[in-house]
Amino acid sequence: MSSSIKTAVRKFRDALTGGDAAAITTELRSASQALDVAVQKGVLHKNSAANKKSSMAKAAAKAGAR
Numbered sequence: 001m002s003s004s005i006k007t008a009v010r011k012f013r014d015a016l017t018g019g020d021a022a023a024i025t026t027e028l029r030s031a032s033q034a035l036d037v038a039v040q041k042g043v044l045h046k047n048s049a050a051n052k053k054s055s056m057a058k059a060a061a062k063a064g065a066r
Helices: 002-018 021-041 046-063
Strands: none
Touching: 002 021, 002 046, 021 046
């Protein structure tokens, strides 16, 4: 589970550096879903996941993705 979270977040960061708005949005969505599943399974605390999702959304908005 931890590995899949890290992979999803890494793919999001790679999409950010690529600059493609559609890819950023897609990877943000998949990373958020992975974090939500981790919270449901008890791997992550809900506030920790919320902080990660918030920082990713802020970075996506700064990059120009919606």
